[in-house]
Amino acid sequence: QVQLVQSGAEVKKPGASVKVSCKASGYTFTDHYLHWVRQAPGQGLEWMGIINPNGGKTTYAQKFQGRVTMTRDTSTSTAYLELSSLISDDTAVYYCAREPHPVTSFVRAGFDPWGQGTLVTVSS
């Protein structure tokens, strides 16, 4: 079955960087867009950006421009989110999520499935 498995929880100091991984299985990794979404404690969902695993093209939310990098390794079917210059407000659960239809279908339909989430805590 289609599955996205993320790396474990992280604790970082302000000013540091964090890199979260998202390993895909059960489908052809390069066929589907992947997104990153975060959720601060008790808050709503915030879209961070998208990567096309076929070629690596990215689009980032304006809020994170200059601080976020999304990459992928097609040999291991793994996507990565790196966020730098961390502040306490970056404390959140970070999710990867796949678009359910292949890129080549030109059909968009939200996100399904989602990874299990990775808690990143920024604290001095």
Added chain:
Amino acid sequence: DMQMTQSPSSLSASVGDRVTISCRASQDIKNYLAWYQQRPGKVPKLLIYGATTLQSGVPSRFSGRGSGTDFTLTISGLQPEDVATYYCQKYNNAPWTFGQGTKVEIK
């Protein structure tokens, strides 16, 4: 950036009630709208896409309507397992903005 505004922010209803959540886009997004359910402590789950199409496996008591800027999610016959926060999301282009969420509780 475009805004997605949900109302109400929370509601309390009895088991079996019909519940409706609204989502308004600040610009025309045609039918590029999805609804998600996030149960407490769980990962968001896609319920509806294309404003009206039920994702496979989602109970038929969930339904979506609307196009352009005004959308609704209806639960016809609220069940205890529907206690969750519901989010709308636009996906016509970047940014893939979410609404702020509507928390649904049982009275």
